[in-house]
Amino acid sequence: MAQDIWVLGTHMTAFGRYPDQDAVDLAAAAALGALDDGGVTISDMDLLSCGTLFQANAGMGQQVQKQIGQTGIPVYNVSNACATGATALRTVIMAIRAGEADLGLAIGVEQMGKMGLLAGGARKEKNVYEPSGRFGAVMPIDGILGTDTxxxxxxxxxxxxxxxxxxxxxxxxxxxxxxxxxxxxxxxxxxxxxxxxxxxxxxxxxxxxxxxxxxxxPTGDGAAACVLVGEERFATLSREQQSRAVKISxxxxxxxxxxxxxxxxxxxxxxxxxxxxxxxxxxxxxxxxxxxxxxxxxxxxxxxxxxxxxxxxxxxxxxxxxxxxxxxxxxxxxxxxxxxxxxxxxxxxxxxxxxxxxxxxxxxxxxxxxxxxxxxxxxxxxxxxxxxxxxxxxxxxxx
Amino acid sequence: MQIPLVYYLVLGDEPYLQANECTNCGARFFGRRNACAHCGHREFKPVRVSDTGTLRTFSIVYRAAPTIPTPYVSAIVLTDDGTSVRSNLINIEPDPAKISLGMKVKLDTYVVGTDDDGQEAVAFGYAPT
Structure with a gap:
């Protein structure tokens, strides 16, 4: 039986619009909030998983480390559409269960601004029709063969x-x-x-x-983070930390x-x-x-x-x-x-x-x-x- | 000169949709597959999909990319031989009171655009019968 995993600390920024901050700022705020909430520091973390969709190739986890502590731990940047945040959590959970970590930090972040309707790509007509793509389409099919929106x-x-x-x-x-x-x-x-x-x-x-x-x-900006801990390390924590922790069953x-x-x-x-x-x-x-x-x-x-x-x-x-x-x-x-x-x-x-x-x-x-x-x-x-x-x-x- | 909007629309006197059918389990796919998403088998044969079917679900789309005329009715049709097809409902008012789930529909085609060489792109949709 794999060991139980607990949420030791958690935090989220208010969701909304943050024109004066970038995604790294938001993620760092959520991460520090979760660490403080759990009564631990970045030095206690054995790994970090960071989820973002629209900046999936930005090395977001490493950018967050530059803001809150470069301790050299492994970072897993994950992206899984709207399940991105849940995937970041599961990455830490699997690492703890695999025995590779006692404590880990999962962050989810997105800065969308006012990006408008998703998947409603603009239609650009070619001058000469040529089949392209998997379906051999001669023009974008959204709005003709049903909707992608x-x-x-x-x-x-x-x-x-x-x-x-x-x-x-x-x-x-x-x-x-x-x-x-x-x-x-x-x-x-x-x-x-x-x-x-x-x-x-x-x-x-x-x-x-x-x-x-x-x-x-709506579209919007925001971040949330959780510090997760395996039961072996959990047993060594203070009574206050244990009583506020939430079990991931x-x-x-x-x-x-x-x-x-x-x-x-x-x-x-x-x-x-x-x-x-x-x-x-x-x-x-x-x-x-x-x-x-x-x-x-x-x-x-x-x-x-x-x-x-x-x-x-x-x-x-x-x-x-x-x-x-x-x-x-x-x-x-x-x-x-x-x-x-x-x-x-x-x-x-x-x-x-x-x-x-x-x-x-x-x-x-x-x-x-x-x-x-x-x-x-x-x-x-x-x-x-x-x-x-x-x-x-x-x-x-x-x- | 006419060209179909997508490969799986076959033009002619009686235009029809063509699917790739798994020779093992019968699952149908528009577009190519390396192996069947249902059973993993690697052999397919082209089949003609039934022109008639019923309306399984729809949405009347008012908000779309700027160049797409709205409102239009997006639909999933279940053909009489059990294949799901996504397309627009055509020849129908975009009014929920006029569209009923389960209604009978039939494949139809129309010219959706003409390129600089005068070539016409032909799209398909489903119209009430």
Whole structure:
């Protein structure tokens, strides 16, 4: 049996826009915050893993070392779409389990600025048509053979669920965003902290039906970090450190297995179901045991289908689940009490670490106004299209 | 002179889509594969995909790159022989009230652009039947 891994310290910057700082500044702030929070220093770290997507070839981990301490430890720079942060965490977890490290630092960071719509590349017509690329296309096919844009792809994922299940439509998807905007008003780290009525959500400018503007996550900047420790080293720590530490009772990363439609419409369901099932087995808990869930609501349509994928509702019952208020902070299973990607923000590389930060903060009882009382088990989920899914289950320290 | 938008659209009197089908498990792929993503087998044969199918899911896209006309309806169609195809829905109003999941659709083609040599690019979409 591999040794248990604990989150010893964790920190995140507020998500938002930082025109006067670069990604290295943000990552360094998150890293130092996590080290301080754990009562350790960079000199205690045996390895560092740093996740960023848009600056994946920048040697971000080494740049952070120049800011916070060049101790010569191995650095793993990772990139895995929106699962980048979860991958950074898992890299440290695997190193500790492999016996190569006792303590490690995982950082996720992204500086996106106002980069606008992702994957909506400009169309550049050639003067003379010549087939190129895998499909022999004579011009970019986005917008002709369906959509490559993220709001559209995830809209289709939601509408596919609506096709297969009763009681799911525009209003159910909109209710998800209404909830997350409301939740974000209690989170001072959220990029937006404004409540909207259901009518306002449904009436905001349509991006890709059924996702309106208020049902889409923003671009933004931010960073988050976690210091992780294996149980052997954990046993030597102070009682205060041990009691604030949060146990990682499951850590899983999956990719998308073959399904017939997968090459046309990315399947975000099967890999999430596989990851969730493996995580529940690892942790020895079920969805009914979860005090809170931070899941990958890049779009409102995505959150709704993940209620089902993570087993939070009855099979096919995601529409009813949101209709009866179950994922609200006072409901059966609070989901995205941080405000979620939709309102807390989604600096891509930071997200998979930031949601572990959020769950850990609740399990420690340190979440302030947004604290879920008595939280003892929580789940963090991310999806990177292409695809990868990370699921972590965290448990409160019993010490 | 006409040229298909993508290799897997075969032009002619009755244009159709052509997939590469795994000779072991029957999984179909548009575009080349080195081995089957489903079973790992390395032999494929070209097959003609059914022209008719049903609407599996859609989105009405309002926000796109500046040069792409909006709104348009992006769709995944499940053909009657069980192959998923991504394309636009055509000859239909981009209005959720006019589009129903599961509706019957049929492959159609249209000229999507002309180059400086007068060559026409032909695209495909699915229209309600």
């Amino acid at each position: 993220m709001p559209g792809v995830f809209a289709q994922a939601g509408m596919e669920y609506a096709n297969d299940n009763d009681g799911v439509g525009f209003e159910q998807f909109a209710k998800v965003a209404q909830k997350n905007h409301a939740h974000s008003t209690l989170n001072p780290l959220a990029q937006y902290q404004k409540e909207f009525s259901l009518e306002e959500v449904m009436g905001s400018p349509m991006q890709s039906y059924p996702n309106t503007l208020l049902m889409c996550c 499951a850590s899983v990363l999956t990719t998308d297995p073959y399904v017939e439609s997968g090459a046309m419409q990315p399947d975000v369901n099967t890999l999430t179901r596989n990851a969730a099932q493996a995580a529940y087995e690892q942790a020895g808990v079920g969805p009914e045991d979860l005090s809170l869930v931070e899941l990958h609501d890049c779009f409102a349509t995505a959150e709704l289908i993940h209620y089902d994928n993570l087993g939070l509702c009855e099979p096919g019952g995601a529409g009813d689940f949101i209709d009866r208020g179950a994922p609200w902070r006072d409901g059966d299973t609070p989901v995205n009490v941080s405000g979620g990607l939709i309102s807390k923000g989604h600096p891509i590389g930071a997200t998979g670490v930031a949601n572990v930060y959020e769950v850990a903060t609740h399990l420690r009882g340190e979440a302030g106004d947004r604290q879920i009382e008595g939280a003892n088990v929580g789940l963090a989920h991310v999806i990177g299209l292409g695809s990868s899914c990370g699921v972590h289950i965290l448990e409160k320290s019993g010490i």
